[in-house]
Amino acid sequence: MRTRAAAEQTILRVNLSNGTMRREPLPAEWTRQYLGARGMHSRLLFNEIPPHADPLGEENILYFGAGPLDGLPVGNGRMSVACKSPRGTVAEGSFGGFFGPEMRRAGVDYIALHGKADRPVYLYICDEHAELRDASHLWGLTTDQTDDALRRELPDADVQLRYIGPAGENGVHASVILGNRNNSGGRAGCGEVMGSKKLKAIAVRGTGGIGVADYPAFVQAYQTYRQRLDLATSRDAWTPVWSTYGAPVLARLFAEQGNLMTRNAQQMHWESDKAVRISAEAYLDRYVTKAKACFSCPWPACQKLHTIPDGEYAGWQGGNYWAGQPVVFGSLLDIDDLDFVLALSILCNRYGLDIFHVGFTLAWAMECYEKGILTRADTDGLELTFGCRDRQGLLELVRKIALRQGFGALLALGCSRAARQVGKGSERFCLAVKDQELEAIAQRSFYMVALGVAVSEVGPDHTRWYPPYPCNPNLLPPEELAALGIHLDLKKAFEGRNPEEKGKLLRWFSISRAVVESLPGCVFLVRDTLGLDMRPWWQMFRAATGMEVDYFEFLKAGERVINLERAFNVREGFRRADDHPPYRMANEDVPVFGFRRLSPDIFDPMLDEYYDAMGWSLTTSIPRAQTLQALGLADVAAALQACGVEVEA
Amino acid sequence: MSAKTLTLRYVAHFSTISGCLEEVYTTRAASVRQLIDALDQRYPGFAAALVDPASGRLRLNAAVYLNPPAQPPLSLLDLDRPLEDGAKLTFW
Amino acid sequence: MKRLYVIEDLCNGCRLCQTFCSSLAEGVFSAEGRIRVLKPSGEAQDIPILDCDGRCLRPLFDAQTPTCVSVCPTGALLYEEAAAAAERRLLLAEARRRHSLFKVVAPWKWPFAWQGMPPQKGETP
Ligand code: SF4
Ligand code: SF4
Ligand code: SF4
Numbered sequence: 001m002r003t004r005a006a007a008e009q010t011i012l013r014v015n016l017s018n019g020t021m022r023r024e025p026l027p028a029e030w031t032r033q034y035l036g037a038r039g040m041h042s043r044l045l046f047n048e049i050p051p052h053a054d055p056l057g058e059e060n061i062l063y064f065g066a067g068p069l070d071g072l073p074v075g076n077g078r079m080s081v082a083c084k085s086p087r088g089t090v091a092e093g094s095f096g097g098f099f100g101p102e103m104r105r106a107g108v109d110y111i112a113l114h115g116k117a118d119r120p121v122y123l124y125i126c127d128e129h130a131e132l133r134d135a136s137h138l139w140g141l142t143t144d145q146t147d148d149a150l151r152r153e154l155p156d157a158d159v160q161l162r163y164i165g166p167a168g169e170n171g172v173h174a175s176v177i178l179g180n181r182n183n184s185g186g187r188a189g190c191g192e193v194m195g196s197k198k199l200k201a202i203a204v205r206g207t208g209g210i211g212v213a214d215y216p217a218f219v220q221a222y223q224t225y226r227q228r229l230d231l232a233t234s235r236d237a238w239t240p241v242w243s244t245y246g247a248p249v250l251a252r253l254f255a256e257q258g259n260l261m262t263r264n265a266q267q268m269h270w271e272s273d274k275a276v277r278i279s280a281e282a283y284l285d286r287y288v289t290k291a292k293a294c295f296s297c298p299w300p301a302c303q304k305l306h307t308i309p310d311g312e313y314a315g316w317q318g319g320n321y322w323a324g325q326p327v328v329f330g331s332l333l334d335i336d337d338l339d340f341v342l343a344l345s346i347l348c349n350r351y352g353l354d355i356f357h358v359g360f361t362l363a364w365a366m367e368c369y370e371k372g373i374l375t376r377a378d379t380d381g382l383e384l385t386f387g388c389r390d391r392q393g394l395l396e397l398v399r400k401i402a403l404r405q406g407f408g409a410l411l412a413l414g415c416s417r418a419a420r421q422v423g424k425g426s427e428r429f430c431l432a433v434k435d436q437e438l439e440a441i442a443q444r445s446f447y448m449v450a451l452g453v454a455v456s457e458v459g460p461d462h463t464r465w466y467p468p469y470p471c472n473p474n475l476l477p478p479e480e481l482a483a484l485g486i487h488l489d490l491k492k493a494f495e496g497r498n499p500e501e502k503g504k505l506l507r508w509f510s511i512s513r514a515v516v517e518s519l520p521g522c523v524f525l526v527r528d529t530l531g532l533d534m535r536p537w538w539q540m541f542r543a544a545t546g547m548e549v550d551y552f553e554f555l556k557a558g559e560r561v562i563n564l565e566r567a568f569n570v571r572e573g574f575r576r577a578d579d580h581p582p583y584r585m586a587n588e589d590v591p592v593f594g595f596r597r598l599s600p601d602i603f604d605p606m607l608d609e610y611y612d613a614m615g616w617s618l619t620t621s622i623p624r625a626q627t628l629q630a631l632g633l634a635d636v637a638a639a640l641q642a643c644g645v646e647v648e649a
Numbered sequence: 650m651s652a653k654t655l656t657l658r659y660v661a662h663f664s665t666i667s668g669c670l671e672e673v674y675t676t677r678a679a680s681v682r683q684l685i686d687a688l689d690q691r692y693p694g695f696a697a698a699l700v701d702p703a704s705g706r707l708r709l710n711a712a713v714y715l716n717p718p719a720q721p722p723l724s725l726l727d728l729d730r731p732l733e734d735g736a737k738l739t740f741w
Numbered sequence: 742m743k744r745l746y747v748i749e750d751l752c753n754g755c756r757l758c759q760t761f762c763s764s765l766a767e768g769v770f771s772a773e774g775r776i777r778v779l780k781p782s783g784e785a786q787d788i789p790i791l792d793c794d795g796r797c798l799r800p801l802f803d804a805q806t807p808t809c810v811s812v813c814p815t816g817a818l819l820y821e822e823a824a825a826a827a828e829r830r831l832l833l834a835e836a837r838r839r840h841s842l843f844k845v846v847a848p849w850k851w852p853f854a855w856q857g858m859p860p861q862k863g864e865t866p
Contacts, residue, residue, distance in 0.1 A: 239710060244661070245661040257721075281661065284845070291846070697854050
């Protein structure tokens with residue numbers, strides 16, 4: 001068996017235009033500076049994608065990347081996928097499943113896809129061997145059909161696959177990449193870019209092993225990590241709930257707390273009996289057939305497989321009911337039938353559509369219909385009311401989004417671009433930031449979320465600051481927090497609707513989550529003290545790679561990542577004015593509990609505090625020269641200046 | 650002491666213990682702690698899942714959310730907080 | 742005599758057992774364990790296959806417990822005497838009859854009380 005060192009990071013470069021490939025090692029110091037996965041991608045994106053490149057052209061590069069902890073029993077099989085988004089920003093997303101470890105065992109830690117193929121292809125990697133294969137027979141297939149077809153073609157049960165569905169092929173704005181059937185990633189546009197390259201799938205199989213530098217130290221650090229996360233020992237109310245019932249439990253809690261976006265967030269309260277009907281408990285009872293997990297996850301059942309047992313969709317199979325679906329296909333559309341919610345979700349997975357894109361865009365369209373801005377003449381005859389009684393019609397509309405047909409072609413643009421096209425004030429209730437649809441967590445009651453969503457370099461993405469409902473602040477005494485470099489009044493910081501300390505809190509969350517996503521590890525596993533005390537992650541990184549790096553230097557990697565991602569966006573023209581909550585959140589009060597809109601007197605000081613804490617210009621959001629210098633990113637400042645960007649001292 | 654009518658919601662494992670997701674419950678309990686004791690009579694194991702026997706405080710792996718009548722919800726830390734008629738409690 | 746038992750339909754396919762086992766001899770993590778989790782149809786099935794009686798190469802976390810059993814999050818792996826293993830199976834069956842939670846986790850992994858609870862609504866006792 002071929003053994004590699006955990007610190008080794010190799011990139012496979014594939015030129016889809018001419019079919020050439022080569023493997024090259026990445027600079028060893030990059031592992032120290034950017035760790036891997038998302039971090040490595042931040043550097044590669046900034047260096048390799050020319051400014052103002054056409055996102056759907058030859059110059060855009062699509063990266064798949066694992067990292068130093070992948071393949072080890074703590075990487076959780078997480079990996080990063082990245083490119084320039086068709087919206088102009090960085091597109092980066094995290095994936096679960098089993099693909100990352102398989103890449104590592106094949107000796108490929110990153111795959112860079114340059115150029116564009118002239119006909120559909122898929123990339124097959126098996127250890128040292130790599131080739132592009134014809135994929136004409138797969139083009140047009142749904143993701144489950146693609147999975148089946150490739151498994152017949154590559155009869156090795158352990159081959160790992162990533163693929164797009166018809167949505168990605170057809171250039172639907174926010175299509176995703178899927179793998180392991182039900183794990184998706186890259187909603188910021190990676191599926192669309194993969195489709196533009198005519199790359200249907202990647203298959204990888206690796207038979208090697210990964211050695212760690214200090215095995216006993218690794219095992220010891222693992223024990224601490226595991227103790228924080230195990231059902232029996234975790235000091236966190238989230239652990240038992242999320243690790244078994246899963247994240248959709250939130251909907252029922254939020255429904256009563258003024259936190260559940262209902263009817264396109266016109267309301268923030270949903271009737272309790274409706275929330276019960278689509279609850280995590282109802283899901284577990286009626287649909288779940290077995291527990292699932294990403295590679296090496298310490299939790300028993302964050303993921304599941306489900307089958308709709310009877311009724312109209314009898315026999316439909318899928319997996320994973322996250323925090324998202326009960327909102328985007330439930331309260332947001334006012335649908336309280338779990339069979340139907342799951343059917344919508346299964347259909348999105350089959351077609352490679354992003355559930356947030358589809359849910360928020362449908363909700364926007366329903367509000368347009370309610371207000372008479374869109375009529376049956378626009379919707380191909382569908383009565384598009386909230387609660388939607390025409391279920392067959394709505395499922396058909398989802399298909400039409402993926403195929404960009406009829407009314408579906410408008411919704412395929414995503415709600416921002418669709419609203420700009422439709423006008424008539426509909427921009428005011430399109431719930432998106434930087435043209436990307438929101439996710440499931442309420443903004444007017446979790447100010448850190450509002451800020452995190454507004455400033456995110458990739459558009460709304462909860463993994464950048466998860467969790468908004470953090471651990472018990474009393475687990476770490478103030479002296480220990482200070483020793484860990486956290487100088488925050490945690491009590492204030494954790495108050496949802498108090499703007500104080502939110503900028504500094506978000507800085508901590510952004511940096512520490514960037515570290516986790518670069519190792520990589522799963523950001524949902526920052527329970528107990530693991531979200532504030534990053535030492536177990538640091539110890540596992542050191543033991544695995546053998547790199548002597550000091551704790552604060554290790555955390556700096558996260559800071560570099562955010563600065564590089566910000567610099568990428570700055571070079572593309574994004575500035576402070578783009579870091580803003582959606583119109584509805586900034587201008588309309590919540591109709592319950594007196595929760596206020598995010599008016600400038602609330603939002604602007606938080607934004608100032610965040611930029612200030614990050615060392616960025618308050619007027620433009622551009623990282624200051626001294627900030628970049630201190631992070632060893634002087635070349636980034638120079639590159640920005642060379643493009644005519646004014647970088648403050 | 651007058652009776653209070655409460656809405657009780659059981660999330661995740663509390664629904665495994667109570668066997669239901671929510672119920673309207675009338676009680677003479679004065680505080681949340683007394684309510685938990687009363688519920689433990691109905692649903693054996695209920696108190697043990699919420700209260701740390703050593704300290705008498707809320708267990709670190711459990712949570713209680715309280716909606717006082719017509720007020721914003723809060724995450725409850727003090728089990729001796731008095732109960733108000735019409736409150737909603739979510740056991741998590 | 743204690744030996745290893747597998748409860749296949751509790752396995753979530755995480756491969757922690759296999760990955761840790763692979764490292765016990767030489768500190769190299771791979772897919773080559775004495776326990777392997779087969780996935781014959783993508784992620785639809787997870788089937789742990791043992792080539793080991795439980796005399797562990799190296800119990801990493803507790804001298805009395807095989808490494809694979811220590812790391813298994815769901816309770817799918819047991820290291821027990823035959824009678825005790827049978828008891829666990831019956832306990833699981835009983836727990837599942839009472840509540841759907843135990844489709845996805847073993848009752849002995851569950852930190853809260855569950856015994857003595859009333860039957861689910863709609864369930865005939
Ligand atoms: S917590 Fe969920 S998403 Fe994270 S590694 Fe585990 S199974 Fe995957
Ligand atoms: S008992 Fe030890 S050697 Fe045997 S399968 Fe389990 S981990 Fe491997
Ligand atoms: S550790 Fe347990 S749940 Fe995970 S694959 Fe092995 S037997 Fe299955």
